[in-house]
Amino acid sequence: MSVTVRFAPSPTGYLHVGNGRPALLNWLFARKLGGKFILRFDDTDTTRGTQEFADAIEQDMKWLGLDWDDTFRQSDRTALYAAAAEKLKASGRLYPCFESEAELQAKRDYRVKRGQPPVYDRAMLNLTAEQREKAEAGGKVPYWRFKLSNYSISWPDLVLGKREVKLPAVSDPVLIRADGSFLYTFTSVVDDLDCNITHILRGEDHITNTGVQIDIMEALGANRSRFSFAHFPLLTAGDGSKLSKRTESISLRSMRADGVEPVAITAYLATLGSSADPVLLPPRELAKNFDFSKFSSSPAKFDIGQVLTLNRKLLHIMPFADAVSRLPPGATEAFWLAVRGNLDLMSEARGYWDVVAGQIIPPVMEGEGEFLTQALALLPQEPWDDNVWGTWTDAIKAETGRKGKTLFMPLRLALTGEEHGPELKALLPLMGRARAAQRLTVAAS
Numbered sequence: 243m244s245v246t247v248r249f250a251p252s253p254t255g256y257l258h259v260g261n262g263r264p265a266l267l268n269w270l271f272a273r274k275l276g277g278k279f280i281l282r283f284d285d286t287d288t289t290r291g292t293q294e295f296a297d298a299i300e301q302d303m304k305w306l307g308l309d310w311d312d313t314f315r316q317s318d319r320t321a322l323y324a325a326a327a328e329k330l331k332a333s334g335r336l337y338p339c340f341e342s343e344a345e346l347q348a349k350r351d352y353r354v355k356r357g358q359p360p361v362y363d364r365a366m367l368n369l370t371a372e373q374r375e376k377a378e379a380g381g382k383v384p385y386w387r388f389k390l391s392n393y394s395i396s397w398p399d400l401v402l403g404k405r406e407v408k409l410p411a412v413s414d415p416v417l418i419r420a421d422g423s424f425l426y427t428f429t430s431v432v433d434d435l436d437c438n439i440t441h442i443l444r445g446e447d448h449i450t451n452t453g454v455q456i457d458i459m460e461a462l463g464a465n466r467s468r469f470s471f472a473h474f475p476l477l478t479a480g481d482g483s484k485l486s487k488r489t490e491s492i493s494l495r496s497m498r499a500d501g502v503e504p505v506a507i508t509a510y511l512a513t514l515g516s517s518a519d520p521v522l523l524p525p526r527e528l529a530k531n532f533d534f535s536k537f538s539s540s541p542a543k544f545d546i547g548q549v550l551t552l553n554r555k556l557l558h559i560m561p562f563a564d565a566v567s568r569l570p571p572g573a574t575e576a577f578w579l580a581v582r583g584n585l586d587l588m589s590e591a592r593g594y595w596d597v598v599a600g601q602i603i604p605p606v607m608e609g610e611g612e613f614l615t616q617a618l619a620l621l622p623q624e625p626w627d628d629n630v631w632g633t634w635t636d637a638i639k640a641e642t643g644r645k646g647k648t649l650f651m652p653l654r655l656a657l658t659g660e661e662h663g664p665e666l667k668a669l670l671p672l673m674g675r676a677r678a679a680q681r682l683t684v685a686a687s
Contacts, residue, residue, distance in 0.1 A: 244275075244276070244277050244278065244440075245271070245272055245275045245276070245277030245278070245440050245441060246272070246277055246278040246280065246437065246438055246439050246440050246441075247268045247269075247271060247272045247277065247278070247279055247280070247439065247440070247441050247442075247443055248268070248279070248280040248281070248282050248433075248434070248437065248439055248442075249264060249265040249268050249269070249279070249280070249281055249282070249310075250282040250283070250284045250430065250433075251265070251283065251284065251299050252283070252284045252285065252287060252290075252291060252426075253283055253285050253291040253292060253293070253295040253296035253299060254287065254290040254291050254292075254295060255295055256295065256298050256299075256302070256493045256494065256495045257298070257299055257302045257303070257493065257494045257495070258492050258493045258494065259477060259492050259494070259507070259511060259544055260445075260476065260477050260492075260544075262302070262306065262494050262507070262511065263474075263477060263511045263514070264443065264444050264445060264474070265303060265306075265308060266306065266308065266508055266511050266512060266525070267443060267474065267511075267512070267532075268443050269308045269525065269529075270512060270525065270528060270529045270532040271441065271443060271532060271534070273525075273526065273529040274529045274530065274532045277440075278311045278312070279308075279309075279310050279311055280310060280311060280312045280313065280314075280437060280439075281300070281303070281310040281312070281313040282313070282314060282315075282316070282433060282437075283296055283299075283313075283314070283315040283316065283317075284316055284426050284429065284430065285315050285316055285317045286316050286317065286423055286424055286425060286426060286429055287426075288317070288423070296315075298495065302494040302495060302498070305494070305498060305504050306494070306504045306507065306508055306525070307504055307505075307508065307524055307525040307526075308525060312437075316424075316429050316433065319429075319432075319433070320424070322432055322433075322436060323424045323428065323429050323432055326428075326432045326462060327386070327417070327418060327424070327428070329462060330388065330417075330458075330461060330462070331386075333461065334389070335388055335389050335461045336386050336387070336388055336389070336417060336418075337366060337367055337369075337386065337387055337389060338366065338369070338374060338384030338385070338386055339366040339384055339385055339386070339387050339416075340366065340369075340374075340377045340382045340384055341365070341366070346362070349362075349363060359411060360413075361411065361412065361413045362387070362413035362414050364389075364414060366387070367389070383420045383421075384420065385416055385418060385419050385420040386416065386417055386418040387414040387415065387416050387417065388414055388415050388417050388427075388428070388454075388457075388458060388461075389414055390409040390410075390412060390414050390415075390454065390457055391409050391457050392409065392410055393409060393410075394406050394407065394408045394409060394453075395407050395409060395453045395456050395457060395466075397452070397456070397466070397471050399471055399472060399473055400441075400443075400470060400471065400472035400534045400535075401472045401473060401474050401475075401534055401537050401539065402446065402449075402473050402539050403539070405449055405452075405471075405473070406453075407449065407450055407452065407453025407454070409453060409454070409457060412450060412453070412454060415427050415428075415454055417458075427451060427454060427455065427458070428458065430455065431455045431458045431459050431462070432462075434455075434459070434469070435459060435462065435464055439469065440468070440469065440470065441469070441470045441471075441472065442469055442470070442471050442472075443471075443472045443474070444472075444473060444474075445473065445474060445475075445476045446473040446474065446475050446476055447476055448473060449473055452471055452473070456469075472534055474515065474534075474537055475515055475537075475538070475539060475540060475541045475542060476541060477514065477515075477541075477542055477543070477544045478541055478542070478543050478544065479492075479543070479544060480543060480544070480545065480546075492544065492546065494507070497549075500587055500589060501587035501588035501589030501590065502549060502550070502553050502587060503553050503556050503557070503588065505522055505523070505524060505556055506522070506549055506550075506552040506553035506556050507549060508524075508525050508528065509521055509522050509523065509528065509552055510548060510549050510552055512525075512528045512532065513536075514542050514544065515537055515538055515540075515541075515542030516536040516537045516538065517536045517538070518531075518533075518536050520548075520552055522552060522555060522556050550586055550587075553586065553587065554585070554586050557582055557585045557586075557587075557588065558582055558583050558585070560582060562575040562578045562579070565578055565582070565588070565591075566578070568588055568591075569591055569595070570591070570592055570595040570599075572595075572599065573591070573595055573599075574672075576668070576671075576672060577594075577595065577598060577599075577672055578591075579668070580594075580598075580664050580665070580668035580669055580672065581594040581664045581669075583664065584662075584663055584664045594663070594664065594669075597657075597658045597659070597660075597663075597669065597673070598669055598672040598673050598677075599672070602658070602659045602681070603659065603684070604655060604656045604657070604658075604659050604681050604684055604685040605655055605659065605685070606685065606687075607652055607655060607656070607685060610652045610685070610686070611686045611687070612686075613642060613644070613652060614652060614653075614656055614682050614685050614686035615682075615686045616638065616641060616642055617634075617638050617652075617653060617656075617682060618679060618682040618683060618686065620634060620637045620638055620641060621634060621675060621678060621679060621682070622634055622637075622675075623675070624674070624675045626670070626671045626674075626675065627671065628667065628668075628671060630670055630671055631666050631667040631670045631671075632667065634670075635649065635650070635653070638653075650666075652685075653666070654666060655685070656681050656682050656684075656685035656686075657669070657670070657673065657678055657681055657682070
């Protein structure tokens with residue numbers, strides 16, 4: 243059977259690097275092996291999931307350079323889940339429960355006080371038909387729990403090595419809510435079986451889920467050997483805390499708006515937590531050398547500084563053809579070559595375009611009026627070429643005796659409004675004489 247993987251986000255928020263990473267790793271694994279990548283929306287939580295978030299997830303994935311071979315929403319597959327649920331009910335593995343949340347919390351508190359784990363006590367397994375009828379007659383509607391097996395489940399994990407979940411230490415999971423809606427723990431198993439998923443690759447926070455879901459799939463008649471599992475350590479923020487959908491600064495959407503290049507992000511995430519170094523290549527090239535055996539079992543910290551370093555390197559070598567669609571209208575290749583070496587983010591190009599083609603207000607420099615007036619008088623007439631900066635500053639030096647910082651800094655401030663930036667040898671010809679003269683006049687006044 244060919245490799246088939248899935249990325250299954252809940253459309254309850256924007257993608258951030260913490261959940262963008264499993265999307266990328268699943269995609270790289272599938273593409274390397276010529277397999278199938280499925281995008282599945284786990285949207286059974288209708289109170290939080292929205293179409294807006296689903297659309298945004300697709301947009302962010304496309305921006306990263308990720309495509310998919312198939313996509314669907316769990317909300318469209320309720321008949322499939324209902325059929326599987328009936329099978330579990332018939333076998334006695336799915337049983338009705340009537341406790342309220344307050345009653346369940348009281349049970350948990352009682353067990354904790356007695357030094358026992360707060361595991362569900364399976365009281366409803368002893369419910370008689372008469373008791374169920376009485377509860378339903380009183381207006382109660384059951385929710386349904388899955389009866390876990392009384393043993394441990396283990397598997398050879400592709401990243402973490404052998405892993406084991408002791409099912410007796412886990413509460414029987416609720417698979418169907420009282421309103422009849424299905425929970426992820428159940429629908430995910432049904433979909434994985436129906437779609438012939440071969441590898442389930444996700445964060446280590448799903449390890450307990452994996453043990454539970456193996457038990458569910460076996461109760462549905464499947465053999466666990468049809469699946470391989472890989473759980474990669476979760477990413478943490480710089481302070482060691484868990485990344486969250488609500489951490490707006492590391493959402494893919496916010497980084498995109500800031501001008502971070504998708505290749506910088508995918509290069510970083512593809513190797514974060516592994517022994518490999520980031521390589522600035524598009525995802526399809528990264529897939530060729532992707533290998534789970536290089537990943538560590540230790541947590542990995544996400545460092546936005548390293549992403550920006552990669553972004554800077556990428557911009558500094560980016561050809562004009564790759565940049566032009568995101569540059570200000572009218573920007574030329576000469577402009578791009580002049581400024582790209584000074585960019586940390588693509589969005590910064592806008593400011594440099596204002597310098598060469600727009601309007602800026604140079605600062606007033608105390609005591610430099612006479613010098614700038616002299617510089618204006620020596621400004622060469624057009625046409626200009628690449629040598630105009632050198633010709634002009636040589637003439638100023640000869641006339642005023644200035645050199646070094648005392649010569650160049652007032653000119654840079656007058657012409658660009660900034661103390662640092664791209665070489666004026668490249669910017670001045672793009673700026674033109676009229677614009678340069680106007681700024682020198684303002685700065686000298």
